[in-house]
Amino acid sequence: xxxxxxxxxxxxxxxxxxxxxxxxxxxxxxxxxxxxxxxxxxxxxxxxxxxxxxxxxxxxxxxxxxxxxxxxxxxxxxxxxxxxxxxxxxxxxxxxxxxxxxxxxxxxxxxxxxxxxxxxxxxxxxxxxxxxxxxxxxxxxxxxxxxxxxxxxxxxxxxxxxxxxxxxxxxxx
Numbered sequence: 001x002x003x004x005x006x007x008x009x010x011x012x013x014x015x016x017x018x019x020x021x022x023x024x025x026x027x028x029x030x031x032x033x034x035x036x037x038x039x040x041x042x043x044x045x046x047x048x049x050x051x052x053x054x055x056x057x058x059x060x061x062x063x064x065x066x067x068x069x070x071x072x073x074x075x076x077x078x079x080x081x082x083x084x085x086x087x088x089x090x091x092x093x094x095x096x097x098x099x100x101x102x103x104x105x106x107x108x109x110x111x112x113x114x115x116x117x118x119x120x121x122x123x124x125x126x127x128x129x130x131x132x133x134x135x136x137x138x139x140x141x142x143x144x145x146x147x148x149x150x151x152x153x154x155x156x157x158x159x160x161x162x163x164x165x166x167x168x169x170x171x172x173x
Contacts, residue, residue, distance in 0.1 A: 052098030
């Protein structure tokens with residue numbers, strides 16, 4: 001009977017062990033690549049949502065400042081039309097960017113992120129129905145800022161990003 005050590009040294013066993021080792025390496029590499037790709041897709045989805053929130057928030061903020069600088073007015077309807085004419089393209093583009101990012105995020109991100117987006121959409125719809133143009137703009141911007149803050153917290157937890165200061169620098173490398 002052949003000794004185990006001698007058996008392991010035979011070409012057939014050596015070839016089989018080499019093949020199994022290579023196959024295990026390929027499987028491990030594929031799993032790590034898949035995990036990295038999923039992480040990158042989630043990171044990109046979070047970044048697109050935050051970017052969409054930021055663009056839209058800034059557009060609303062500019063509208064608010066423009067509106068505030070023209071108050072008081074004797075003709076609120078004319079002021080509303082002027083504001084719409086000046087800011088409609090910017091708002092439309094920013095909101096389309098945000099809506100596209102949210103649509104993708106719903107497919108990729110976790111339930112916590114989707115819950116934040118659902119809550120934002122509800123609050124935004126309620127703010128749009130508010131009495132008073134300026135009040136509605138302020139409420140929509142506020143809903144957006146709160147959602148952006150919440151989605152950043154969810155993103156950091158989901159992506160396992162820890163130790164960031166307010167300036168975005170690592171404090172615990």
